Ligand SMILES: Nc1nc2c(c(=O)[nH]1)N[C@H]1C(S)=C(S)[C@@H](COP(=O)(O)OP(=O)(O)OC[C@H]3O[C@@H](n4cnc5c(=O)[nH]c(N)nc54)[C@H](O)[C@@H]3O)O[C@H]1N2
């Protein structure tokens with residue numbers, strides 16, 4: 217029998233959250249995965265998910281619980297039963313709680329699956345049991361703070377509107393790698409029409425290579441570029457003064473502030489020429505229907521929130537928001553309005569339970585008081601849905617912490633990741649094809665649900681099931697733990713005023729697009745007075761940030777290049793990996809090749825480095841050995857490493873995040889993955 221096509225939804229942490237059509241054979245294996253006809257996915261998905269069979273049926277999938285038998289980190293494990301594993305974990309949690317209190321348990325979780333129900337269980341159990349809470353700082357802490365400061369709501373244009381745009385600007389994102397569907401729409405919009413594309417990115421990404429204008433600025437200087445663009449718009453009559461008066465808090469003070477931010481001033485900071493800045497400003501000011509697709513990249517700088525705010529001011533200056541295809545899209549995740557009360561067990565949250573910063577894992581495990589407050593050390597770390605030994609900053613500190621003798625580490629995973637390898641107990645997890653869930657998306661407007669299409673591999677258990685069973689062992693009860701995942705999907709949908717689970721599944725998707733006026737904030741931005749904020753109330757979010765769109769020249773928030781460390785490192789996502797997922801998939805590994813640092817040819821020549829040679833990047837934290845590749849289209853003092861390779865893919869077993877500091881950004885904490893000053897050396901004779 218030919219395989220049948222079944223609907224599903226990609227669960228990975230990507231704005232596109234694609235609707236899928238999956239071939240399922242009667243042998244219980246999946247075949248090819250294709251994009252479904254959902255209006256945004258439009259039949260297009262990335263290559264790595266098309267080959268998902270390789271990942272689900274991978275011979276190295278974890279299929280049974282494993283207990284460490286050798287020394288910590290020695291990678292020696294023996295199979296045990298689920299019952300024994302749950303007993304052991306519960307026993308460790310109970311004894312740590314008795315000795316140090318419930319806050320000595322840290323449920324460490326992130327976004328391996330973005331499914332709402334499978335993500336929520338661990339958080340709910342933590343709230344009910346009084347464990348330490350977690351501040352989620354890997355991804356959007358700084359960008360959210362910057363966007364919300366001006367716009368006030370986490371939503372924006374429907375990406376399909378790009379079809380009506382006259383100009384497209386991709387700022388700090390690389391959609392060819394990180395959300396291929398936006399690229400699909402962008403190219404569709406440009407087919408047969410003269411729609412210029414501008415890309416603002418420190419290196420010539422695959423997206424920048426398609427641009428009419430690529431602004432390869434120095435990392436972390438976007439605030440300066442945005443201010444200078446506004447300067448030109450205001451000075452050359454390209455601002456929409458009526459719009460500014462009606463929809464924003466624009467004032468003579470803001471105008472005076474921007475009058476000092478000239479293109480010459482910004483050229484000095486950004487490394488761009490005055491001509492490039494003016495050219496971009498005129499292009500932007502000349503188009504009414506300008507679509508600004510704001511990525512996450514430029515906010516992974518310590519000044520990222522200020523930069524995001526400054527960039528988000530542009531469509532308010534030109535009034536682009538008024539026109540179809542005009543305005544900006546950062547994220548639409550605020551559209552769905554899901555009621556998270558049941559999901560997260562919010563009724564059980566005690567406000568004085570401490571909140572640990574996930575980006576500070578190494579420091580927390582080392583017992584730093586700055587992180588722990590006067591609370592107990594962490595004694596049990598329950599890791600689910602994330603691979604911090606690779607993805608977290610200061611990864612050598614993370615490794616040291618995970619290896620602490622008096623720490624019990626349990627990891628629930630699909631693969632033996634670098635983190636799992638350092639654990640005491642490893643539990644096998646299902647993939648999205650083996651469990652049910654509900655999905656919202658930051659990059660489009662569709663709510664989607666998916667059901668298991670194949671039986672769980674081996675003894676794999678879904679997050680919701682494992683956590684419900686652990687809750688029972690611990691004597692923690694909540695109605696959500698008594699239900700299966702699909703019943704919970706249904707309950708959440710009903711509590712949120714959305715279609716019920718079966719109807720949603722039967723329809724395939726539900727479009728939550730809010731309509732033109734709301735998507736364009738013509739009914740008001742997300743602040744009480746409905747106005748966009750050029751002068752946000754940062755003080756309400758943290759101390760001492762000046763209330764203006766700016767490049768924050770008033771405080772040293774950037775890991776600046778210096779004589780000892782003359783390069784700035786950008787550790788951007790690789791095309792064929794998704795964070796550290798897919799690094800286990802043979803075809804993705806092969807397509808990515810090996811860990812590589814991209815350098816400007818002049819910089820390489822100055823250091824005597826030839827293409828393909830081994831080089832060392834380093835700073836005060838660590839040094840990393842990898843291969844050099846010379847590329848055009850990058851500032852001579854910028855070096856780019858597409859990540860996130862497992863640590864053991866590097867010759868010395870030390871991955872790129874060993875160089876990234878865990879010092880948070882302002883005002884919301886948040887990891888500055890692309891804000892690292894390094895030295896670069898040729899490795900003679902190696
Ligand atoms: N293939 C693939 N897809 C992914 C991911 C992946 O790892 N691989 N990760 C997923 C996740 S979790 C996320 S959050 C998204 C992230 O996707 P994006 O929104 O694309 O954000 P980043 O990947 O952080 O960075 C994107 C670009 O920002 C640039 N950049 C770095 N610093 C600066 C700066 O200071 N200014 C400017 N203007 N640009 C800068 C980088 O060079 C990079 O090209 O992608 C998701 N999709």
Ligand SMILES: Nc1nc2c(c(=O)[nH]1)N[C@H]1C(S)=C(S)[C@@H](COP(=O)(O)OP(=O)(O)OC[C@H]3O[C@@H](n4cnc5c(=O)[nH]c(N)nc54)[C@H](O)[C@@H]3O)O[C@H]1N2
Nearest residue numbers: 326327328329355601602603607628630645787795796797
């Ligand atoms: N150098 C550098 N580092 C970065 C970034 C960068 O741009 N550069 N980006 C950062 C960003 S934006 C993010 S969001 C983080 C992402 O970091 P993570 O959220 O840790 O993402 P992944 O590395 O994909 O790890 C997710 C893990 O969850 C597992 N998993 C998937 N589905 C399930 C499931 O249903 N159940 C369980 N139990 N496990 C599952 C996968 O096998 C995988 O090992 O990385 C950050 N790290």
Ligand SMILES: [Mo]
Nearest residue numbers: 229354355356
């Ligand atoms: Mo992310």
